[in-house]
Amino acid sequence: MAQAELHIDLGALAANWRALDAMTDVETAATVKANGYGLGAGRVADALAKAGARRFFVAVAEEGVAVRAAIGPDLPIHVYGGHMAGDAGVIRDAGLIPMLNSVEQLTRHFEALPGHPFGIQLDSGMNRLGMEPDEWASVAEIALAQAPALIMSHLACADEPDHPMNTQQLATFRELTDGAGVPRSLSATGGVLLGRDYHFDLTRPGIGLYGGLPFAEAQAVVRLSIPVIQTRIVQAGESVGYGNSFVADRDLRVATIAAGYADGIQRALSRRATLWAGDTPCPLLGRVSMDLLTIDVSAVDGPVAALDLIGPHQGVDALADVIGTIGYEMLTGLGQRYKRVYSE
Numbered sequence: 027m028a029q030a031e032l033h034i035d036l037g038a039l040a041a042n043w044r045a046l047d048a049m050t051d052v053e054t055a056a057t058v059k060a061n062g063y064g065l066g067a068g069r070v071a072d073a074l075a076k077a078g079a080r081r082f083f084v085a086v087a088e089e090g091v092a093v094r095a096a097i098g099p100d101l102p103i104h105v106y107g108g109h110m111a112g113d114a115g116v117i118r119d120a121g122l123i124p125m126l127n128s129v130e131q132l133t134r135h136f137e138a139l140p141g142h143p144f145g146i147q148l149d150s151g152m153n154r155l156g157m158e159p160d161e162w163a164s165v166a167e168i169a170l171a172q173a174p175a176l177i178m179s180h181l182a183c184a185d186e187p188d189h190p191m192n193t194q195q196l197a198t199f200r201e202l203t204d205g206a207g208v209p210r211s212l213s214a215t216g217g218v219l220l221g222r223d224y225h226f227d228l229t230r231p232g233i234g235l236y237g238g239l240p241f242a243e244a245q246a247v248v249r250l251s252i253p254v255i256q257t258r259i260v261q262a263g264e265s266v267g268y269g270n271s272f273v274a275d276r277d278l279r280v281a282t283i284a285a286g287y288a289d290g291i292q293r294a295l296s297r298r299a300t301l302w303a304g305d306t307p308c309p310l311l312g313r314v315s316m317d318l319l320t321i322d323v324s325a326v327d328g329p330v331a332a333l334d335l336i337g338p339h340q341g342v343d344a345l346a347d348v349i350g351t352i353g354y355e356m357l358t359g360l361g362q363r364y365k366r367v368y369s370e
């Protein structure tokens with residue numbers, strides 16, 4: 027191994043989709059934005075289509091192009107960001123369904139691509155994307171006359187099942203859409219776990235497919251294995267890395283491995299992360315460099331070829347937790363320099 031390897035278990039990905047699908051009586055789509063949460067949108071979408079996903083969601087139109095190439099011409103791909111100025115060509119050519127977020131987008135879409143499929147995104151309280159209730163009231167009749175493919179909204183607090191915001195948004199979404207006669211979607215991963223009231227006609231999980239919280243029962247999808255470039259003995263009193271921020275208090279065997287903050291291993295992990303040589307925990311020493319990490323492998327007997335930063339002993343959420351972030355950020359931040367190795 028010359029390059030750090032990101033192992034992606036497509037079998038676990040498919041199993042997670044099936045497990046989330048089994049929790050509902052409705053269609054389960056798949057959110058594959060941000061390059062399939064960093065894992066490779068094409069491979070991920072293809073594997074999910076084979077598992078049974080019949081509908082995909084991306085954040086921006088350009089992301090839809092790669093997904094379209096992977097899944098072929100037939101399955102719908104929706105764009106959360108809607109119809110942005112200048113996107114008409116991409117939306118038409120890749121056959122994307124923009125989720126229109128405002129009257130401005132609705133007007134743009136109807137003018138640029140009359141008759142082209144679209145959906146509607148409503149704001150049920152998160153105040154991030156979607157038409158406000160009064161805005162929707164002003165255009166609902168015109169929009170519904172054009173038969174939207176889907177009406178959706180998004181929950182702000184679905185990862186906290188007891189949060190009162192959930193029932194509040196549910197009530198608002200119902201008020202805005204009851205009787206519309208159009209398929210509806212409210213739930214991402216968190217909403218799937220909230221139960222049937224939240225499922226409507228379609229769910230659109232992302233993070234749970236990739237093995238992340240709040241889907242605690244998810245199978246792990248990712249293992250990140252980083253090769254050792256060299257090892258050395260660091261004697262008591264010597265320092266390691268930039269800023270001399272680590273000083274050995276005893277003789278240590280230190281491995282220098284080939285990944286760093288340019289690969290999404292945030293500098294905030296300096297002196298805090300643990301890597302694994304098989305079952306042996308090995309602390310990160312000193313600062314994270316751009317392309318390198320220095321690891322105490324004194325506890326390992328014999329040669330060390332590679333260390334795992336993400337794996338069976340430490341999932342993406344556990345690693346994220348070390349620096350107070352979330353699995354979503356950890357996964358999507360993993361850079362382009364890894365060799366992505368897919369297994370079925």
Ligand SMILES: *Cc1c(COP(=O)(O)O)cnc(C)c1O
Pocket residue numbers: 057059106179180213214215216230231232233234
């Ligand atoms: C990202 C996103 C999803 C998927 O969310 P997860 O929490 O990853 O399941 C669903 N809907 C919208 C609007 C999103 O932005």
